[in-house]
Amino acid sequence: MSSAHRWTIRQWFLSTPRGKRSNGMDVIGLGRFVVDMFAGEWDRPIREVDSFLKYPGGAPANVVVALARLGVRTGLISRVGNDEFGIYLVDFLRKEGIDTTHVGFDSERRTSLSFCGTARFGDFPFFQYGEPGPNLRLRPADISEGYIKKARILFTSGTIFSASPSREAGLTALSCARKNQVITAFDINYREGFWESRDVARVHYKLILGLSDVVFGTNAELGYVGGNEDVDRAAAGILELGAKMVCVKFGERGSRIFTQSETIDIPAFQVEPFDCSGAGDSYNAGFLYGPLKGWNLRRCGEFASAVSAIVVTRRGASVATPTLAEVEAFLNSYRR
Template identity: 35%
Template structure:
């Protein structure tokens, strides 16, 4: 089976606060929601009409079983989702502070996702994809980093388009400088990079989105997008650059917004690859249309609790675009 997108990385449980504008200390309760940025992207692609697979590892525990069931029910291919007998599924507790920033705490000492190994990566499976998507969290432990690099080696050998989310979760790193170095190293494998306005200054040292775009393009990327929340996004491919406005949304919780954006971009890029039209990414009008679609998907993902449950279907995105 050919897959539009193969995602590698963390699959976890987000316990999302039932109360808005409360810290984790003050939150009265939490709702269980499946999540993990690369897994969210895989689900987002499927909900938008594509085919996606997920490579990762969860614990041999009730949460791991639940997460596999969720992906299976949503038609994400889990052929290379493994169970670990020695580490538990990663858990995350998420709240939104009164200032609008996310308050997040992980239980991962270690999490099963950190124990993904190079031998868990199958070249034949990678070769079936059009796009390979990875994030920075799997670069944070020696085992999962080696697995990610093995997958990237296969992806490049089979000429897959590569996508990277330098997803900054500083609490998952023992040393901020190591986080900055490892996340920066991830840029050199990517054709497409999505980074958020909250992340780019720490990761790149840049003081503006334009400078950030130039910096990441200098690492080898072909297209860089900086997401700007409700304001939309900035984009640059080295030849054309600009801003695309966002969409109004009745925001409940923002966990999966960036992943919905990435899923929408990758679904449309996979369609270009399928049609032999990847050069349309260099056409300003066409690229801005893709980014507008992705902004709409990101906005819709903020209207529910939890990432995977809130990821939009294509019909919902299209309705917002009308």
Template identity: 30%
Template sequence: MITALGEILIDYTAKGKSEAGMDLFEQNAGGAPANVLACLAKLGIPTAFIGKIGDDMQGKFLYKTLEDAGINVSGLIVDKNYFTTLAFVSLSETGERNFSFARKPGADIMLNKEELNSDILAKTKIFHFGSLSLTHEPSREATYVAIKFAKKNGAIISYDPNYRALLWESKEIAKEQMRLPLQYVDVLKISDEECELLTDEKDIYKACEHLLKKGIKIVVITLGKDGALVGYKNDMKKIKGFASNKVVDTTGAGDSFWGGFLYSLYNKDNLSELSIDILSRDATFANAVASLCIENFGAIKAMPTLEQVNRRLRGEL
């Protein structure tokens, strides 16, 4: 099983104009950890989510969305004291995003350590988290308790910082808090734009080398349409991306990529006995997943099936 902890929220994505000329927003389930799990579940991997939603119409929608996606929700807490976190997403003509958040506080950052489902954490093979649960207490403490418990029970620890400037008090605080979990991480995914935040290096190769030297077993730096850079031990290799037929919405791009990459890692027994060539093939698979996801609106509902991914890899789709 692969378990993720962190934010689950509503993405209200801009979807045209009303007859009165006002912006219309489409309700989509979102939150990076949940998106990753949705991708994995669509590809056939057993998954579980740990997080918190409000006891409101938005929370009920999210709960049902995860259930419908086949994700185990026994670790999802419903809390009547806080509202479900909301994000408003505007899209450019090329599908690029701008965000605004309603989260002061939202339910996702109110998860506390006593609410963690230890049965799920003890059974998970891969534990995945991001940095948005680290922006505030009590979810920050809960995240570290979960990481340490899962690692103690043999889980591979996966981390995607997923920087969102608006959710941090300052860039300096974000850099400090985003770097602290690296000591526990086995597998790391960052974007090229996050290299300097995590390493003080703008160059992707220097950033990758820096992270590998910190003891992280596998480092992947995503490069948008240009693919990804994979780092393992003393090797690095740049992998080409897949061209999408039409880019509609990039909201789930990075999450679908990471879902595809973790899918490939799931059946591997020992991260110390891999090779850069094997991981490069995994990144190629992940690029194919992402190229399909961004051809549809939303994130969770846009995740492709394994058959679709294999057809894209064969050049049939």
């Protein structure tokens, strides 16, 4: 493909009305908002843990918090229980300067809790309580087209689509965004226990991917929803569904960005990890910061890797996310 026809994120983003200007939020997150209860002791089974630390959690919430700390105007569409945990979550967002006008309180369901084991390397176990929780009770009527159409990016993730009525609410939101030329970003975030079956999940993922401009996922998730263990072929299949780009996260091995015209490998920064639980969400946030600034794909990926690298050296997910000054200082230290 000639250079004249090479697609760039900056050209695509600036070609949309919302890319040129916005009188609303820069980024709206949609979906899961829960309390993460992280084990106070490392590398031990949950049954042997004596204490837990409370943090706000859920992929969309983590992403908007990370972006807010980078100076981006963000809001969240979700539901929490009308209880102490729900109040804690909403208060946290408000203190971070995030718009909460579309976070509802549910009087019938308690706020969901996610008990997480902690491990410095590899996977960490987690157990869900209070599911299906309030965020899975979002309804299409809770989705405001007027709110979404003023945004520049709508970000969501897989769990909200795992059950009704939140599945229909999510599809309504994506449709509103597409109708109003708002960029849609989606993290596969596949959690088997949330879905009725693997077959049901695959059917709905195919529909959602067809409504998503930017798709994030791990190499394992991409192979699952893309129907091919070969990451390159799986990404090509998702691009054929209509996505503009696919970002595959390989953890400490970096990431790979696919578009119809190019593939870019982004190395990971070498740091000593402390807690990897927020690595993926912080990468997503860092990447989405780029198009708001008109950056090219490589710069988006490198910035995302830097944000993620900082987060894994700290404890927690959303609370560990850095400020813009911290990310710039980190990048400058590697350029010397």
